[in-house]
Amino acid sequence: MRLLHTSDWHLGQHFMGKTREAEHRAFLAWLVEQVRTHAVDAVLVAGDVFDTGAPPSYARELYNHFIVELRQTGAQLVILGGNHDSVAMLGESRTLLAELGTRVIPGVEADLERQLLVLRRRDGSPGALLCAIPFIRPRDVLQSQAGQSAEDKQQSLQQAIQAHYQRLYQLAEARRAELDAALPIVATGHLTTVGASASESVREIYVGSLEAFPASAFPPAAYIALGHIHRPQQVGGLEHIRYCGSPIPLSFDEARQDKEVLLVDLAEGGLRAVTPLTVPRFQPLQSVAGDLGQLAVAVAEAAEQGSAERPVWLEVRVRGDDYLSDLQQRISGLCEGLPVEVLRIRRERANGSASLSSExxxxxxxxxxxxxxxxxxxxxxxxxxxxxxxxxxxxxxxxxxxxxxx
CATH class of the missing domain: 1.20.5 (Single alpha-helices involved in coiled-coils or other helix-helix interfaces)
Known part of the structure; x- marks a missing residue:
């Protein structure tokens, strides 16, 4: 069986005054084409479909259009809620979308069996069992206890999340025995794991509760498809526990990352192979740094990636301690006539201990x-x-x- 693992679309993101609609539209069209080209059986979206709980209407339109387009490929679709997603908003259309071959798990279910899905091959035969685990909010699995320290609360939440994974995995093993088939078991998750490398667009999701979940606490699934961290990576160097990352850069420090979705091939024995597919860059994004002399060269080099129709979105980081009252005008002068658009200018001072308000x-x-x-x-x-x-x-x-x- 072949899965496609993607996450963290953040449809509707408003990036420093710019909409990402064109990028997201191009990505979703590209994704449908990859599903056709690679004969994907099921697509897993591991959370943060939308950027906010109340996304703009065009973002919902993109979501609905993608679901209709994907259905025509013959692939199943599983949508998991993330910390940016509204459980109520994702859940409101789940019954309708089920008729289109899409399963939506917006949040932790009261009936755990609703999070256990049978993924089928294109011919309709069972190909894998999925422990469909969305973003877990502390109130979903834990009751607050008086007198607990912050460390106690972290430990309790980690244990509760681990127990949720284990209970669902045990249900999957029981279902596998009922089906009398050597089906691989796949799990999902939307959380931070120990050692994961984040970026500035990723915000802590268990504020005051759980900072990171250890990889050793996951059940022995054949593959674990994770979301929340925007940088594609293996967890703890393990081939079968992976973040696919976001499909477009969501902050300037992601500008140099190669964005990916992952093709996951499964067999009766478990995981066969994971193949990254590099997502094309639909909008040039660059961060340049240096003093004014260095920036003149850096901006000119960045401009080579842009065009009049699609200028490079630029972050300019100015290094040096000299106060320049006309900094904005100087940067504008460096960019004049070039296919670039400066979205942010930041000062980087050499001396330390800067205050929050000014430096x-x-x-x-x-x-x-x-x-x-x-x-x-x-x-x-x-x-x-x-x-x-x-x-x-x-x-x-x-x-x-x-x-x-x-």
Whole structure:
């Protein structure tokens, strides 16, 4: 059986004043063509289909159009909810979409059996069993207990998530015995694993609760298709536990990444092969850095990737300590006549200990609550024990706020 593993589309993303509609439309058309070309039996989308819980109408249109187009290829589609997705919004059309060969698992189900799916080959025969696990919110699997420390809450949540995986895997083993077939078992997930390499567009999803899930806590599935981390990678160097990453760069630090979807070939004995398919770059995106002299060269080189119809979206990082009141005008002068569009200018100062308000590279709207606290803590002279105590208190407060909002 052949699967295609993709995730983190973030349909509807608004990127520094720019829509990603054209990129997403081109990607989804390309994806349908890959399914046809490679005779894919089932497509797994491991979370974050949309960028927000209330996506714009064009993003919903792209989603619905893709489902109709994919049905014509003969492949099944499984949609898993991510931390950016609304459980209610994804769930509202699941019954209708089931008639189009699409299974939607927006959140953890009260009846666990609804998360166990039989994936079929194009001829209709069973090809694999899927433990369809979406993003797990703490309230889905855990009841808050009074008096728990931040570390206790992290440990409890990790154990609860691990138990959820194990129970579903046991159901899959029982179903496999009922079918009397040596079917491989596949699992999904939308979470951060220990050692995963993230990017600036990925925000912590278990704020104050679980920071990362150990790979050893997964069940022994033939393949584990993960979402949430935008950089494609194996987890712990393991061939069968993978993030496919986002299909388009969602931040400037992803601009140099090769974006991928993964073809996963399964046999009765388990995993046969994983083949990355490189996603074409539908919108040039570059980040350049240097002093004004170096930037003149870097901007000109970046412009070679652009055209009048499709200019390069540019981040300019200016290095140096000199204050330039006319920086904006100077950068505009460097770009004049070139097929580039500057979306962000950032100062990078050589001397350390910059304040959050004036010298930090990020603006507040780019930072999570955890990141603001971490940067503020770095400015204090504290021993490790005191710093750890403050971090624990901060996590505890965030956890209480998060529980109250839920």
């Amino acid at each position: 930090a590279k990020e603006t507040l709207d780019e930072l999570s609550v955890e990141e603001v606290f971490a940067r503020r803590l770095q400015q204090e002279t504290l021993d490790e024990e005191e710093a750890r105590r403050l971090r624990d208190l901060h996590r505890q407060v965030l956890a209480e706020v998060q529980t109250g909002q839920a």
